[in-house]
Each structure stands twice: as structure tokens, then as C-alpha cells.
Amino acid sequence: MSHLRSSGRWTRGLVALTVTAASTLAAITAATGPATAAGHPKPATAASQPKAGEACTSADLGTRHPVIKSTEVSPTITHFKGWYVTQGSTGTQTISTNVQETLSVTVGANGNIQGSFPVEVLGTVGASLGLNVQVNYTTTSSTNKSITWDFRQPGYYGLYEGTKKVTGTYGSLNCNRTQQGDGSWALKWTEGPDTGSYTTFTTLEEGAVRCEDTVPANSIMRKAQGLLDCGSPVATAKHPAGPAPSAKAEAAKAGQETAAGAEKSVKATGNPASQTRAALNCQSAVYRIDVPGKPLNWSAPLLTNDGIRLRESNFFSAHLDNWRLCNVTENNGVIEASLWNWGNGGCATIPATIANQEQAYLTTAACGEDDLQRFYIYRDVPGSSKIGLQNKYTGSMMGHDRYADGELIRQYSSGRQDGTGSYALTGV
Known part of the structure; x- marks a missing residue:
């Protein structure tokens, strides 16, 4: 049996x-x-x-x-x-x-x-x-x-x-x-x-x-x-x-x-792409990435081990809240770009060491040929500046846990269902 x-x-x-x-x-x-x-x-x-x-x-x-x-x-x-x-x-x-x-x-x-x-x-x-x-x-x-x-x-x-x-x-x-x-x-x-x-x-x-x-x-x-x-x-x-x-x-x-x-x-091997430094072809327009209807926006870090945080623009911002879109392509209405920061010269990225983690923070690093530094940008109808941002390598959407000065920008695999993952690309 x-x-x-x-x-x-x-x-x-x-x-x-x-x-x-x-x-x-x-x-x-x-x-x-x-x-x-x-x-x-x-x-x-x-x-x-x-x-x-x-x-x-x-x-x-x-x-x-x-x-x-x-x-x-x-x-x-x-x-x-x-x-x-x-x-x-x-x-x-x-x-x-x-x-x-x-x-x-x-x-x-x-x-x-x-x-x-x-x-x-x-x-x-x-x-x-x-x-x-x-x-x-x-x-x-x-x-x-x-x-x-x-x-x-x-x-x-x-x-x-x-x-x-x-x-x-x-x-x-x-x-x-x-x-x-x-x-x-x-x-x-x-x-x-x-x-x-x-x-x-x-x-x-x-x-x-x-x-x-x-x-x-x-x-x-x-x-x-x-x-x-x-x-x-x-x-x-x-x-x-x-x-x-x-x-x-x-x-x-x-x-x-x-x-x-x-x-x-x-x-x-961990790292999905080469860290070779790349020359960027950046658009001339400069933007802030704002929380719609609020004064706080993305500000790049001054310290190497820090992340991109929500800050209010002021005289001392030193262009850390200014961003350019670089190496831009568009496919079926979706923009793909690197986000170059005017203040520290780095590109927005998810650190390779924590890229597999939910709520890993966004930071900047030396610009390179790296999908961790590439973002898909989803746009509202013409006339609105609202956007959503998605990291190309991890697939996660960018957002923040709460609206507060100094709050880190993080990745969320499904995004933020309460709307806190929608930003505004505001020309400076």
C-alpha cells in the first residue's frame, strides 16, 4: 500500500x-x-x-x-x-x-x-x-x-x-x-x-x-x-x-x-549596471519637483550619505531644489530621463545596496550609465504640471510617507495610494 x-x-x-x-x-x-x-x-x-x-x-x-x-x-x-x-x-x-x-x-x-x-x-x-x-x-x-x-x-x-x-x-x-x-x-x-x-x-x-x-x-x-x-x-x-x-x-x-x-x-554581483561616468545631454529648462499646492519640494542632499528630502525653497537652497531632465527619450507618451541636480551636480538614484528594499530612499550620485538613475515620468493632461515618477530598474514609484519638512523621498512598489506619490514639475 x-x-x-x-x-x-x-x-x-x-x-x-x-x-x-x-x-x-x-x-x-x-x-x-x-x-x-x-x-x-x-x-x-x-x-x-x-x-x-x-x-x-x-x-x-x-x-x-x-x-x-x-x-x-x-x-x-x-x-x-x-x-x-x-x-x-x-x-x-x-x-x-x-x-x-x-x-x-x-x-x-x-x-x-x-x-x-x-x-x-x-x-x-x-x-x-x-x-x-x-x-x-x-x-x-x-x-x-x-x-x-x-x-x-x-x-x-x-x-x-x-x-x-x-x-x-x-x-x-x-x-x-x-x-x-x-x-x-x-x-x-x-x-x-x-x-x-x-x-x-x-x-x-x-x-x-x-x-x-x-x-x-x-x-x-x-x-x-x-x-x-x-x-x-x-x-x-x-x-x-x-x-x-x-x-x-x-x-x-x-x-x-x-x-x-x-x-x-x-x-x-548586485549592481545592475555599470557605474561609468557619462556625459549628459540635459534640457535647458530647470524645474522644481513640488508637492502640488504645498511649499515643500525635492531637495538634493549636501552630505554623501543623505537622501533627497522635502524642503522649502529659500535663499539658502543653493540650487539643491533645482532639477534638469537629461538624456530624455519618449515612448508611447511616457518620458524617460535622468534627473540632474543643479546644486550638487549628481543624478537622482536609488542606492544599489538597498535597491531591493521597499521604501529605500532616493539620493544623488555621480551620473553614470545606470538604470537606477533612470526614471519614467507619467504626466497629467496638458495644462497641468502633475507627474508620477517611477524608477526604471526597480519599477517602484517615488513618494513620501508623510508631508513634513525633511521627509525622505522613498520608493514604493505599488506607489502611494493616498496620492502622495503625485508631484508637480514646476518650471523655475
Whole structure:
């Protein structure tokens, strides 16, 4: 007899089933997905989730919402072991399985699940697929794992733990001005220029499968059955009870470790772009970036380790509150630019060391070819100076936590829903 269970429920006891029954139950789980199981309701998108083309207001200029562009669901085996059970060796056994692949939940270039936007991305994915996917950062086990199984028949088994890996790409909906067919302008939710990728997975499943079992195509159990390499001499030869050598499984494991090492190496570099100093082509116009209807505006720091703060302009501002747009491009009505400060000669940037953090502060640094120094600017209808600003690399919107003198300008993954992420680009 065999049994099927979700990882983390071992203490509830072993459920004795025939191998055929175990295969049937696994097939049902694979076909319906964990979202249909008791206690696992389908995730839902937020009631306020906008749609492209719908109207927005100037308060939405500093906000963003995800739009899912592609999804792919692939059964993935995280742990596996080929195991022979001979006549006389049936019964309950505890078997140590080997790591096949380690999955991590990631969203965007930074990978971290910080802030409301990554959670909204994953929640939208889960709702669209009808799957109960992970929406917070977690990872499958990276060490060998023991599985206890009740073998009631002799045979060549594959013991496994697996899940459905969900990957794809997303874009963002941003509020921006759009020209109507009659020539007038209106604010609408439109797809912004920033995109990214995501990875998540469903509930972990443990099981056992034999070559002779009939299982659904594209299921977790079928993926595990493939690792048995059925039809090979290893699978068909008589063998004493115990572990089976599987060159295919070992090769798969080695390949995964190589890929994981390469990914880790890339992530370890940290800095997304070169810090080479660049010559800027700046527009002649000079601006203040104001809080609409209020006296405070963005002021660059004098001290290296300080950030851009809200300050009131006065005689002693020393041009620290004056900004120029440099290396400007425009695509589908969205401006992309570097923000050069007249007072300290630096460019607005998110520090690379904290770029993956929600509410990381904005500061200035020596201007360079660096996406951390590039910003998308979303504009209100002509005649209004209101804008929203989004960092190109992190995708986060700029805003402040409260209106107060000396308050830092920070990044928020979804922006500030209370409108404090909308500013005014006021000519000086």
C-alpha cells in the first residue's frame, strides 16, 4: 500500500492505500490543483484592480498595478529517489531522497517579495490560473529529505516530492495622459514600459510511482515517473531491495546545481549596471519637483550619505531644489530621463545596496550609465504640471510617507495610494 500527502502534514498519520489508489488520488490532485482542496481558497485580485483603458485621476499618477502578460505551469520534482522493493521487503520504510531542483519565489529584477506590488503580481497569477500559489518569499528544501512510505507490493518505485512551478512575465498599468480621437486629452490606465518575470509554485506533494502505473500526462507524478527511466536496463533488471542507481537522475541533479550556481553568481554581483561616468545631454529648462499646492519640494542632499528630502525653497537652497531632465527619450507618451541636480551636480538614484528594499530612499550620485538613475515620468493632461515618477530598474514609484519638512523621498512598489506619490514639475 502507498499513500499521498502534502508536505508538512506527516504528523497526521499514514493513510494506507493501494498503489493504484495512490496514483488515482495524485492524478486528481494534479488535474484540479491545490486550490480545490479544503482550506485552500483561490486567491483573488484586489477589488480596486484597474483595467487598461479605464479612467484614472491625477492622484493615481504615482501608483502602479500589475498586468500578467504570460504564464507557464510545469510539474517539477524537487526531491527524488529510485527504490527497489522485493518480496519480503514490503511494509513501511523511510527513504532519503536527493535534491533535484530548488525553487524560490521571486518577482522582478530584485527577486525579493517586498511591498504590495509583488504580492499583487502573484495573487493575480494564482487567481487567473485557479491555483493556490505561494505569494510570499519561500523556497523548497535545498537538502536531502526523508519520505516515509508504506509499500504493499514489490516493484521499482520512484519516491518523490514535487510541485507545480509557475513562471511568466508581467507588465504594469500606470496612469498617464492619453490623446483621444477628437484631439482632447484624458487620464487613463495604460501599460507602462517596465516589465519583469516571476516564479512561484503550488503546494508541495509527496508520492510514489512505478513504471507500470498509468498516470495523467503533464502531472507531478508523471514527471517523477519519467525520472525512473522506464525501459532502461536499470529499471527492468532484477535488483536487491534498496536504492537504485539512476544516471538520468544524477545528471539532472548535476545540471540543476550548475544552473543554480550560475544564477547565484549573477545575483551576487548586485549592481545592475555599470557605474561609468557619462556625459549628459540635459534640457535647458530647470524645474522644481513640488508637492502640488504645498511649499515643500525635492531637495538634493549636501552630505554623501543623505537622501533627497522635502524642503522649502529659500535663499539658502543653493540650487539643491533645482532639477534638469537629461538624456530624455519618449515612448508611447511616457518620458524617460535622468534627473540632474543643479546644486550638487549628481543624478537622482536609488542606492544599489538597498535597491531591493521597499521604501529605500532616493539620493544623488555621480551620473553614470545606470538604470537606477533612470526614471519614467507619467504626466497629467496638458495644462497641468502633475507627474508620477517611477524608477526604471526597480519599477517602484517615488513618494513620501508623510508631508513634513525633511521627509525622505522613498520608493514604493505599488506607489502611494493616498496620492502622495503625485508631484508637480514646476518650471523655475
